[in-house]
Amino acid sequence: xxxxxxxxxxxxxxxxxxxxxxxxxxxxxxxxxxxxxxxxxxxxxxxxxxxxxxxxxxxxxxxxxxxxxxxxxxxxxxxxxxxxxxxxxxxxxxxxxxxxxxxxxxxxxxxxxxxxxxxxxxxxxxxxxxxxxxxxxxxxxxxxxxxxxxxxxxxxxxxxxxxxxxxxxxxxxxxxxxxxxxxxxxxxxxxxxxxxxxxxxxxxxxxxxxx
Amino acid sequence: xxxxxxxxxxxxxxxxxxxxxxxxxxxxxxxxxxxxxxxxxxxxxxxxxxxxxxxxxxxxxxxxxxxxxxxxxxxxxxxxxxxxxxxxxxxxxxxxxxxxxxxxxxxxxxxxxxxxxxxxxxxxxxxxxxxxxxxxxxxxxxxxxxxxxxxxxxxxxxxxxxxxxxxxxxxxxxxxxxxxxxxxxxxxxxxxxxxxxxxxxxxxxxxxxxx
Numbered sequence: 001x002x003x004x005x006x007x008x009x010x011x012x013x014x015x016x017x018x019x020x021x022x023x024x025x026x027x028x029x030x031x032x033x034x035x036x037x038x039x040x041x042x043x044x045x046x047x048x049x050x051x052x053x054x055x056x057x058x059x060x061x062x063x064x065x066x067x068x069x070x071x072x073x074x075x076x077x078x079x080x081x082x083x084x085x086x087x088x089x090x091x092x093x094x095x096x097x098x099x100x101x102x103x104x105x106x107x108x109x110x111x112x113x114x115x116x117x118x119x120x121x122x123x124x125x126x127x128x129x130x131x132x133x134x135x136x137x138x139x140x141x142x143x144x145x146x147x148x149x150x151x152x153x154x155x156x157x158x159x160x161x162x163x164x165x166x167x168x169x170x171x172x173x174x175x176x177x178x179x180x181x182x183x184x185x186x187x188x189x190x191x192x193x194x195x196x197x198x199x200x201x202x203x204x205x206x207x208x209x210x211x
Numbered sequence: 212x213x214x215x216x217x218x219x220x221x222x223x224x225x226x227x228x229x230x231x232x233x234x235x236x237x238x239x240x241x242x243x244x245x246x247x248x249x250x251x252x253x254x255x256x257x258x259x260x261x262x263x264x265x266x267x268x269x270x271x272x273x274x275x276x277x278x279x280x281x282x283x284x285x286x287x288x289x290x291x292x293x294x295x296x297x298x299x300x301x302x303x304x305x306x307x308x309x310x311x312x313x314x315x316x317x318x319x320x321x322x323x324x325x326x327x328x329x330x331x332x333x334x335x336x337x338x339x340x341x342x343x344x345x346x347x348x349x350x351x352x353x354x355x356x357x358x359x360x361x362x363x364x365x366x367x368x369x370x371x372x373x374x375x376x377x378x379x380x381x382x383x384x385x386x387x388x389x390x391x392x393x394x395x396x397x398x399x400x401x402x403x404x405x406x407x408x409x410x411x412x413x414x415x416x417x418x419x420x421x422x
Binding site: 060075081087093 | 259262264265267269270271272273275285286287288289290291292293294296297298302303304305306307308309310311335338339341342343344
């Protein structure tokens with residue numbers, strides 16, 4: 001907080017402060033300036049530290065073309081390109097079970113566009129289900145800040161509906177019916193493992209009492 | 212094959228050919244010019260296509276500093292650095308089970324140096340075992356072209372021995388005793404899932420008959 005000592009003139013905030021306020025308003029996500037990804041990463045960090053689960057975001061796949069090796073300093077990648085991922089973004093282990101998911105958000109309020117997903121991700125999800133892995137998506141409606149866990153078999157059903165000529169999105173109603181709302185918490189922020197416990201009848205092993 | 216037509220002189224191969232031969236000799240790995248990583252990737256591709264397992268190599272983690280967005284072409288990463296990975300390189304799902312491993316090779320013949328592993332990878336392996344995941348390392352002796360699967364709990368034991376002031380490597384004898392030799396095959400090349408079946412009493416679900 002800044003104090004503005006009286007100097008006989010009306011206080012006019014400096015430009016920097018005004019910009020600061022504007023920026024804050026743009027950060028609609030609880031005004032915390034946190035993205036869905038950051039919240040999931042923090043959740044995963046919490047799970048890791050508490051010995052609840054070991055789930056990590058996969059690095060972005062990159063095609064490296066040119067690397068420089070300057071003397072006495074770290075190798076510098078000078079030319080590289082983004083590659084399309086062949087899997088979902090997050091995976092890991094909870095209680096011996098394989099966990100695999102993708103996280104997406106929309107600015108829509110009435111439906112979730114399926115174009116957020118790619119054919120190869122859908123295929124990967126089918127493979128995971130065949131291997132009896134636990135697979136789902138975390139969907140976030142950024143306007144209302146609601147987060148839902150939707151199991152992959154439901155997503156695949158809606159994907160098939162689109163492929164068969166049906167609507168290109170999942171309605172909010174459908175997500176509320178088949179998905180599971182995850183309230184935003186403090187620590188962990190997005191407690192998706194709690195829903196997994198409930199859905200797959202599992203019990204988390206360890207959690208320190210203070211949390 | 213080149214023909215050398217008689218010209219009355221003794222045949223002396225061109226320098227290029229000599230270099231070529233030398234190069235081939237350097238490719239000790241079955242003279243196929245394949246690395247352990249390529250063999251594992253091909254094995255994983257085979258598992259994926261045959262619906263046996265879904266196991267992927269994680270992309271190399273990169274810290275991106277500068278990206279250019281040229282008009283009408285793909286974004287170019289102009290400055291980036293390699294980051295240290297916080298996990299092992301490979302993970303995925305087999306029969307509902309979480310699979311996690313690291314692959315390393317050595318030019319030594321009598322022992323495998325533990326410096327091939329990093330503290331954070333060892334820590335990650337401990338976490339996976341706590342979560343009842345299946346965790347191991349694939350160790351390759353490049354001179355003899357032998358590959359062994361060593362379960363993580365053994366590796367952790369040898370790591371502890373080193374930390375307690377003991378030897379900084381695992382002897383070949385120990386690897387032969389506690390590890391499991393994987394013969395190099397054609398398709399799949401390194402059938403580590405077969406060993407996992409044996410060790411964890413699992414049965415692979417699908418495999419096409421022709422393979």
